[in-house]
Amino acid sequence: MKSFENSMTELREIIDKLQSGNLPLEDSLKLFQEGTKLIAYSHKKLDEIQKKVKILIEEKDGEITTQNFDTEE
Numbered sequence: 345m346k347s348f349e350n351s352m353t354e355l356r357e358i359i360d361k362l363q364s365g366n367l368p369l370e371d372s373l374k375l376f377q378e379g380t381k382l383i384a385y386s387h388k389k390l391d392e393i394q395k396k397v398k399i400l401i402e403e404k405d406g407e408i409t410t411q412n413f414d415t416e417e
Contacts, residue, residue, distance in 0.1 A: 346385065348386060348389045348390070348393075351382045351385055351386045351389075352386060354378075354382055355379055355382045355383065355386070358375045358376075358378060358379040358382070359379070361375055362375055362376065362379075397412075399411050399412075
């Protein structure tokens with residue numbers, strides 16, 4: 345199973361290779377396709393993690409409560 349960090353490292357390597365401009369067109373297309381798969385995987389992992397994240401909130405009375413993380417705020 346691939347980790348998020350490994351996918352990001354692979355994606356960075358692909359970007360570097362594509363930006364070099366030294367690859368044949370077919371190789372560039374193959375790397376581009378691989379990169380889009382890595383982006384989709386990474387996005388999926390981030391969505392999964394976001395659902396698990398909770399924010400700890402200290403209430404006025406000192407009690408600690410949890411709240412689901414919401415990026416819409």
